[in-house]
Amino acid sequence: MGKEGLPDDYIGREQAYIKHKILESYLKRLFMIVGRSKADVINFVDCFAGPWQEGDKFLADTSIGIALKQMESCKKQLDATFGRNVKFRALFIEKEEKPYTRLKTFLSENHYPTIVAECIHGEYAKSSEEIVNWCKEGFTFFFVDPKGWLNVSDLRPFLAIRNSEFLVNLMYDFINRFVTQFDQKDRMSDIFGETPDFLQDALPEERQSKLLTLFRKNLNKTYDGRSAFVRIEKPGHNRILYYLVW
Numbered sequence: 163m164g165k166e167g168l169p170d171d172y173i174g175r176e177q178a179y180i181k182h183k184i185l186e187s188y189l190k191r192l193f194m195i196v197g198r199s200k201a202d203v204i205n206f207v208d209c210f211a212g213p214w215q216e217g218d219k220f221l222a223d224t225s226i227g228i229a230l231k232q233m234e235s236c237k238k239q240l241d242a243t244f245g246r247n248v249k250f251r252a253l254f255i256e257k258e259e260k261p262y263t264r265l266k267t268f269l270s271e272n273h274y275p276t277i278v279a280e281c282i283h284g285e286y287a288k289s290s291e292e293i294v295n296w297c298k299e300g301f302t303f304f305f306v307d308p309k310g311w312l313n314v315s316d317l318r319p320f321l322a323i324r325n326s327e328f329l330v331n332l333m334y335d336f337i338n339r340f341v342t343q344f345d346q347k348d349r350m351s352d353i354f355g356e357t358p359d360f361l362q363d364a365l366p367e368e369r370q371s372k373l374l375t376l377f378r379k380n381l382n383k384t385y386d387g388r389s390a391f392v393r394i395e396k397p398g399h400n401r402i403l404y405y406l407v408w
């Protein structure tokens with residue numbers, strides 16, 4: 163443990179610690195609620211899996227390790243408390259060679275034998291048909307955690323899946339730099355559903371709130387459900403780094 167209770171593996175990336183804590187507690191509740199009554203099969207899809215900046219050899223400080231651990235623990239609890247034998251499946255997609263090899267090796271070590279875990283090498287959008295097919299049975303949770311750009315059009319095949327939930331990282335600080343740039347119009351209208359030129363002279367708070375509203379509305383053009391969000395600030399600054407929208 164480092165200063166103020168922060169685990170050593172997260173020093174210098176405090177924002178990832180917050181993100182992972184939110185992911186962990188969200189999954190814990192969701193899996194128990196869905197597994198108790200709604201689904202016999204629960205799927206987890208990590209569209210931007212990594213591992214990325216990992217410090218722990220069991221990947222406990224990555225979305226991969228966190229998801230697998232929660233799946234295993236909820237599977238046991240569902241069985242012990244409610245007599246529910248829920249099948250848990252995980253699918254991790256990673257574009258880059260090096261992290262993919264690390265991911266594949268980790269999964270082959272089979273640290274979570276009760277979970278069916280698979281991985282795909284490549285860009286998730288290029289495998290969307292395969293991923294949608296993979297999710298055919300049961301309930302699916304998607305974790306969408308890019309380093310920068312996000313194409314909402316790439317997410318639409320998944321957003322259309324009825325029995326699903328999402329946690330999406332909108333990299334606000336990064337995207338905000340390009341919002342009013344003419345050469346980014348197409349990208350902006352993909353993310354926000356329109357070109358937000360009208361924000362040219364907006365104050366930062368107004369811009370944040372309008373962009374977030376547009377983003378959520380844009381997701382809801384395909385996703386049939388409600389959304390909420392939490393803002394993650396840059397450590398030590400009063401400045402938004404990203405929004406987690408679910």
Ligand SMILES: C[S@@+](CC[C@H](N)C(=O)[O-])C[C@H]1O[C@@H](n2cnc3c(N)ncnc32)[C@H](O)[C@@H]1O
Nearest residue numbers: 210212214224225256257258285286307308309
């Ligand atoms: C922010 S990191 C993921 C961190 C991880 N979700 C976590 O919380 O531990 C983003 C990862 O996505 C990968 N990536 C980037 N674009 C991708 C794409 N289109 N499809 C699949 N993976 C992608 C990157 O190589 C990187 O490893």
